Structures are given as structure tokens and as C-alpha cells.
Amino acid sequence: MDRRNVHFALVLAYHGPGFRGWQFQEGQPTVEGSLRKAAAPLFQGPFRCRAAGRTDAGVHARDQRVLLAGPCEHSADTLAKALNARLCEGIAVLQCREVGPDWDPKSGSFAKSYRYQVWRGPYLPPVLHDRVWWIQGRGALSQTAIEAAAAHLRGEQDYDSFRSAHCQARHARRCIWQLDFRPEETAAILAHPDERCALASFTVTGNAFCQHQVRIMVGTLVEVGLGKREAASIPGILEAKDRQAAGRTAPAQGLTLQRVYFPGEEALSGVPSDARWPGCPWD
Template sequence: MRYAARVGYMGTAYSGWQRQAMGTGVQEKIEESLAALEGKPVTVTAAGRTDAGVHACGQVISFELEKEWRPDKLVLAVNFRLPPDIAVLEAARVLPGFDARRHALWREYRFFIWHGNALPPFLHGRVWWNRFRWDFEEVRRACALFEGDHDFRAFCKTAECPERTVRTIHTASVTRKGRLAVFTVRGNAFLTNMVRIMAGNLNAVGRGKKSVEWLKGLLGGQARENSAMTAPAEGLYLWKVSYGEGTPFGPYRVE
């Protein structure tokens, strides 16, 4: 039986989504829980591979089980064996061959950024605490440049940069309410560290260290060293993945 599930997690204690030779990935914990139900190893495929420390409330996984489960019972059974910072939020039977990564139409990330001299303790690890003031008009101008097809080589971790670095960004925006700013970006696929480097470059523009024209130049395939800092992982969330129609599993959902 083919299943899909929407997963949420706090990434603080993990070395990223993937299984790791050193450290623990979120994938490992979920596969261990599923293996306990199935009585043998189970491999899951994820829509996105989040970095160490990055969170998710809309990660989607697909996997195969020999046993047939009612989706609500499967959620309960998997969560029983998961640590409190990882949870399966919903599950469903899906059509044979459904692949959470290959069938995704777009992925949306949201970066929560707190500006100010003090951070409320309950937000620690959940937002990027940025102590510098931003010029939000300039940040919004810069953010709009991300939309469309661009060569994001300057926005990729050098050691993990593929040969082809052109990506399509459907929407990119920055909103603000009080001290909290939210950078939202939706695209077909993302390079390693891409959203964090995008946020780091917006920070450089917002602080007046770099210009909007400088950022525009980066989108022509410049080298990573010409770009700004990689923003910290805390505050970044894999927010949503679309498979069409109502989502999260779209037309692939069986029940």
C-alpha cells in the first residue's frame, strides 16, 4: 500500500532532514517508527531536504507499507514512537507510484525574523533574531527581483552546488507586523542553503551594506563568494508543498 504523510518538526536537535553518517536526521526517526509497525525497514521519500536546524510544518513524505492502515490510526501509531519534536500531522492512501519529491509542483518556505534589542524567550530557536534595522522599502524591491527564472549559483552552498543552478521562483515577498518580519518564497525547487542565502542577501540590502542593483547582478550566475552571509537556520520553515487541486496530496489522494 502506498501512503503519504504531512510531517512537522522542530529541527533544532537534528542534523537536517536526511539520514546522517554523523548526527541524527529527522528521516531516521520517522523510518524507525515505521519499521517498528512494519516489522522490517521502511524507506521514506521527502518533498524537501531541510538543513540542520531548519523546521517544518508542511514536509511531505511518501512510503510503502505491506500492512493496510486506516490513515487516522496510522498517524496515532507512528506518533506514539516519535520524539515530541517530530509529528506526523496527517496521512492518506495515495495512488501507486506517488513520489513526494518528483510529483511536487512547488515548495514554500517562510523565514521568521525578529528585529529588536531583546528577544522574547519563548521565541528562542523559532525565529532569526536580527538586531539590525532594515529599510523595508529596499528589502521589498530586492525581494521582487527573485521572482522568475534565474541562475542562483551565488545562492548555493559551494560544496554542494550542482552543474545546473537555474531555478524558478513563483513568488517572493516580505511582510512585517511590529518587530516580526516574514520572508515568504515559493518555487519549483531549491538549492542547498538557497533560502538562507537569499535571506542573508536581503539582510545586506536592508542594512544598507549592499544595493538592490548589486543583488540583481548576483542573479546572473555569479560565484558564491560574491554573495552575502548565509542566514542562521532558526526561523526558517518548510511551510507547504503543493501537488495541485486542494493539496497537500492533491489528485494522488485515494482516501
């Protein structure tokens, strides 16, 4: 094929614990670094690599969106096959298509959805290793208390108390329209039923997230589910605008970037028709 300046849109999935996050770091195993290394021989010159967003060390992704753009003689299908043959274990290109020069996975997307899994029990099934937050103990978290607390965390508001002290975002104003807690079946994990054990997941969808925001919200809600914090305390935490007011940061390995949404996928994302935020694409 002729050498062309081509823009490729990738759907990337990865298992987080083997990497120090998405962003390239010299001398460290990162997802971006691994992708750049695999892609370099497939481009005939400098190329761009840009993701829909960064993920922290240990966080998984099943729908990271990535732009690779530069001089390339390969078709999208050939590039995907070549990348998968060269990528290290724990990363896979699920889809690859050619896009126009204006496509951008970060500025072009309007929302992301994350899933966080929690295992409660006296032991951790090996199949869940590096996939959940293991909270030692017996019995399920209180769904009623968590749902009452989560209701205060939905909407467009300031999440200063729920972001890392090292977060560099200019502000913490975000719009979150989904924050659900759901018990899950354990039959596919345990050969024998065990009432001491419980698996559950949080699903969080919003226009954007501050550093560690989802993990801090989950850590706080788990404290509520364990009876260590009252659901009614959440409004006060939000008003404090102080990281110390919220709960612990949940471990990274329980978190997965589930989906990135682009214009035309509003119904799929569940965004309310009246939702608005700074930079909202339909504002």
C-alpha cells in the same frame, strides 16, 4: 487486518533545532532516522521512506510530505496514531492517508514555499528562541530597499551566486514567483510595545531550490535592509555566478518549510499561468 503492500502519504511537521536535518545520518539525530525508527515495528518487512525534499540541520517544517510504503496491516488512521505515540519530541504526523503506488512526494510535487522570520531588537524574547534570526540593533529593516532588491530575484534565472559552494545540483536554474517581505505584529510576543523591536518575515515560493538558496537570499536582502548593500547590486550578483558575490547565509532556525504543492493546487501556489521551467508538469 490483512497484511498488504501499502503506500501512505504523510504530512509531517517538526521543530528543526533538535535534528541534523531531514536525511538519515548514522549516529546523528535526524528527522528521517526518527521516523524510520518509529515506523519499523509497524511494518512487517522492509519499507520505503521518501520526502518531498531535504531540510538542513535546524530548519523547521510544517508541511513536509513523506511516503511510507511497505507491507503493513494497519489503516492510515491507526498508523498515524501509532507513529505519534512512538515519535520523539519535536516531530508530529499531522495527516496520513493511503495512496496509489505511483504517488511520489518529490517528483509528484511542483513547488515549495518557505517562510523566514527575522527579529530586530536589543533583546530576543524567549518565545522566539530557535524560531527567528535575531539581528541585534534597534528599528526595523528598510522595507522599501528590501522590496526593490527582491524584485530582481523573482523569475526564472540562474541562482549560482545564491547556492552553497557544496551544492550538488546539476544546475542552479530555478523559477521563483514569490519573494515577499512583510512586517509582522509584535503584540502577541511583547506584553508592552517597544519601538526598538521589529518582527518581519520573508515568504519565498518557487519550483525548486538549491542548497541554502533561501537562506543566502535572505542573508543578502537583510544586508540591503540594513543599508550594507544597495538594492541595485542584485543583478550584478546574479550575473557573477559566484557564491562570494552574495551575502551571508542566514541562520537555519529562522527558516520553515511552509507548504508543498501538487498538481491541482496551482491557484493556491500563486504560480503565474505563463511560468515554465525544465520538467514543468504542464509544459
